[in-house]
Amino acid sequence: MTNQAQAIAALIESARGQRPQSLDNREAEETLNIALALLVELSVANDKIDRLERVVAEMRGEDVATLRDIRYDGEVAEQRQDATDALLMRALRVLIDPRAPAND
Amino acid sequence: MKVRDVQHAVLPRTTAEEGCRQNAVVSLRRLLNSKVRPRNVGIFESEAAPAFAERHGRQPQSHEEVREAFLMSPGYRMWSAANRSAQEMIWVSVGEPTYRDLERMEQATKELIEADDKLGSLSLDSSYHPSPEVADVDIHLQPGGYAMNRSDYDVVSGALYECGGNVFSFGQGIGRGDSKAGVIMRLLNEEFDGFKPAKMLDIGCSAGAASAAYPAEWPDVEIHAVDLGAGMLRYAHARAESLGVAVNFHQMDASDMRFEDESFDLVVSHNLMHEIGEEKRRAMIRESFRLVRPGGVVIHQDVAIRNQPTLVHEIERDWDTHFNGEVHWNTYATANLQADMIAAGFPEDNVVEHDLSALHGMANNRWYAISGRKPL
Numbered sequence A: 001m002t003n004q005a006q007a008i009a010a011l012i013e014s015a016r017g018q019r020p021q022s023l024d025n026r027e028a029e030e031t032l033n034i035a036l037a038l039l040v041e042l043s044v045a046n047d048k049i050d051r052l053e054r055v056v057a058e059m060r061g062e063d064v065a066t067l068r069d070i071r072y073d074g075e076v077a078e079q080r081q082d083a084t085d086a087l088l089m090r091a092l093r094v095l096i097d098p099r100a101p102a103n104d
Numbered sequence B: 001m002k003v004r005d006v007q008h009a010v011l012p013r014t015t016a017e018e019g020c021r022q023n024a025v026v027s028l029r030r031l032l033n034s035k036v037r038p039r040n041v042g043i044f045e046s047e048a049a050p051a052f053a054e055r056h057g058r059q060p061q062s063h064e065e066v067r068e069a070f071l072m073s074p075g076y077r078m079w080s081a082a083n084r085s086a087q088e089m090i091w092v093s094v095g096e097p098t099y100r101d102l103e104r105m106e107q108a109t110k111e112l113i114e115a116d117d118k119l120g121s122l123s124l125d126s127s128y129h130p131s132p133e134v135a136d137v138d139i140h141l142q143p144g145g146y147a148m149n150r151s152d153y154d155v156v157s158g159a160l161y162e163c164g165g166n167v168f169s170f171g172q173g174i175g176r177g178d179s180k181a182g183v184i185m186r187l188l189n190e191e192f193d194g195f196k197p198a199k200m201l202d203i204g205c206s207a208g209a210a211s212a213a214y215p216a217e218w219p220d221v222e223i224h225a226v227d228l229g230a231g232m233l234r235y236a237h238a239r240a241e242s243l244g245v246a247v248n249f250h251q252m253d254a255s256d257m258r259f260e261d262e263s264f265d266l267v268v269s270h271n272l273m274h275e276i277g278e279e280k281r282r283a284m285i286r287e288s289f290r291l292v293r294p295g296g297v298v299i300h301q302d303v304a305i306r307n308q309p310t311l312v313h314e315i316e317r318d319w320d321t322h323f324n325g326e327v328h329w330n331t332y333a334t335a336n337l338q339a340d341m342i343a344a345g346f347p348e349d350n351v352v353e354h355d356l357s358a359l360h361g362m363a364n365n366r367w368y369a370i371s372g373r374k375p376l
Helices: A004-013 A026-060 A064-068 A074-091 B016-056 B063-070 B074-100 B102-113 B156-171 B180-191 B209-217 B230-243 B278-291 B311-317 B319-323 B329-333 B337-344
Strands: B121-123 B199-203 B222-227 B248-251 B264-270 B292-303 B352-357 B366-373
Touching (some): A004 B074, A026 A064, A026 B016, A026 B074, B016 B074, B016 B156, B074 B156, B074 B319, B102 B230, B121 B230, B156 B230, B180 B292, B180 B366, B199 B278, B209 B222, B209 B230, B278 B337, B311 B319, B311 B329, B319 B329
Parallel strands (some): B121 B248, B199 B222, B222 B248
Antiparallel strands (some): B292 B366, B352 B366
């Protein structure tokens, strides 16, 4: 039985030839590739959330738009805001890193 | 017969999540193709040509200089990097379900090709070494290429070709109802008085989508289909059997086929010319003339990238040669195919180039074809 990671590895390892670069900088090109792959994975995750929303709405016997329009305030809203701030800090950490680049 | 997104026994069974991933790649490519790539020619004027002029003190003139100029443009480079990345993600998105489901697919293949009540046939030639100009290249970056053959029941190359082709085509804006075979049948109906063959040949059939579409429309036709890859042909054969259509698949080189002279009423190829070099293309066209009977029809169909309005458009379109493993892309795009047909023996006055609309999809989707009729 081949698991998902093994399947992806088998595909990647079968590729031949060279990989021509378009950008001036290899690191930038590889980072772009990672960003685009994550964009695709975000789309997959959004689709999964959408499916769950629809299932939950059906279980609750309400319209999915009603479920999506649920808003929170007070303590729950603060918890959600904290989670968003933490996510941004994790993702944008390098932009606020106080250390100067070592190459300067 | 529908040829895209067709369900059959050897197709990888994707999970909902894998299907979502393929759809996301389709959407990414559709955005790049419809919103970003169309800016490239304008970017040439605003970024590329000025950058070239600043470095060289003059405007770019030659093929090489226009290409150099394009690569000096940040906008073009960014599109190129993203487009390459999206192309690679096609293969990841279809490769994961293929390798994950391979054991079942190979078992299904074994049962179909060893069944006693088969409709068609499969003839593999273990003494044939697939032509390196095709076999040694990962054409359009398909990992392992067209001729990969990993075991006696291997079908990976065919599965990647069919599934990757769907993700690629939908990302180009090609409709799910489009069919290259359907376009050729429409052409025969409109331009050749509804010509219907009793026996036909499909050269360079790959995963066999077009080869299976003809007998689905013409149940009485005897169809033979040729390709170089054993894994590709095995998949095509099992696919056709699963779909209940009779196709006879043969492992042969398009430039040297083991059929008797004048064996077929109709000889076609689909998207083959841009995958082979000049010498092999000319030999393939000579073979198509040799194999068609007097009064029979030959139609070679391919992508509509020929006859670009300017050199800048031509070089922009030539991206695939340098970044997409399509090493013969520009050779095909700029070839004098009419001269090839005439040199093969077709009379000059019945060789016709066709600009064909797709059966389904975005209005600007076109196919190219060149046809000839062998004199009686």
